[in-house]
Amino acid sequence: MTIENNIVFNIEKLNLFYGETQALKEISLQIYEKEVTALIGPSGCGKSTFLRTLNRMNDLIENCTIEGDINYHLDNIYEKGTDIIGLRKKVGMVFQKPNPFPMSIYDNITYGPKCQGIKDKTELKQIVEESLRQAALWDEVKDRLKESALSLSGGQQQRLCIARTIAMKPEVILMDEPTSALDPVATARIEDLIVELKKKYTIIIVTHNMQQAARISDKTAFFLLGEIIEYDDTARIFSTPEHKKTEEYITGRFG
Numbered sequence: 001m002t003i004e005n006n007i008v009f010n011i012e013k014l015n016l017f018y019g020e021t022q023a024l025k026e027i028s029l030q031i032y033e034k035e036v037t038a039l040i041g042p043s044g045c046g047k048s049t050f051l052r053t054l055n056r057m058n059d060l061i062e063n064c065t066i067e068g069d070i071n072y073h074l075d076n077i078y079e080k081g082t083d084i085i086g087l088r089k090k091v092g093m094v095f096q097k098p099n100p101f102p103m104s105i106y107d108n109i110t111y112g113p114k115c116q117g118i119k120d121k122t123e124l125k126q127i128v129e130e131s132l133r134q135a136a137l138w139d140e141v142k143d144r145l146k147e148s149a150l151s152l153s154g155g156q157q158q159r160l161c162i163a164r165t166i167a168m169k170p171e172v173i174l175m176d177e178p179t180s181a182l183d184p185v186a187t188a189r190i191e192d193l194i195v196e197l198k199k200k201y202t203i204i205i206v207t208h209n210m211q212q213a214a215r216i217s218d219k220t221a222f223f224l225l226g227e228i229i230e231y232d233d234t235a236r237i238f239s240t241p242e243h244k245k246t247e248e249y250i251t252g253r254f255g
């Protein structure tokens, strides 16, 4: 049950298995609305696995089983009868590599809304402009909306993918290492964008970049071998972490 009304996700005793192998162990945490939550930790510690549980993307993986509760507001999203398409609309996802559809910039944005039944041209145009503006891409592409999305730079493609997610009017945006394929300039633009987007959205981001987590997140969860070792305000994690392992990781002693 959600106790405070600014909690978007309340996760309790989450265990996840790939076949016999346990990838997440007794994960409990709360995600707060309109905050950026960073998930950090060495490779293979379960960050992406955890992120994918939040909109049931792990359902697509054979042999993946889950125990425990993930409450999205008042609903346990693993209960029978959950509207998974509705959930993924509210909890959108942006991946590591920009993955625009091989179609025009305009059609990339309208694809989802059209699938939801929106046909009105004026409404679709509005959605395109609003989503691209929110993703800080409008000024760069407004005169080339009919061009292929694949003609954009990597950083622009990633902002397009963010715009595509925004077009579905989500509440939460999950981001799995969204800048790891980008150069420092494109990375800085996405970081600025994330800080801007948190005025409207709740953002959960997996990152290997400690400076990025420190710069843009409000809360940080440190994962190690499928467990959360420490979860706290980012300022605290990066100044006075409680656990030795957290300190060793953020100071670059392993990982």
Ligand SMILES: Nc1ncnc2c1ncn2[C@@H]1O[C@H](COP(=O)(O)OP(=O)(O)OP(=O)(O)O)[C@@H](O)[C@H]1O
Pocket (backbone or CB within 6 Å): 018, 023, 041, 042, 043, 044, 045, 046, 047, 048, 049, 050, 061
């Ligand atoms: N589809 C899968 N089938 C089986 N095992 C998997 C699958 N996906 C991930 N794993 C395993 O689960 C563990 C956690 O992987 P996960 O990708 O969640 O870690 P991560 O912290 O996101 O790593 P990285 O930082 O390298 O992306 C690893 O041991 C990985 O090998």
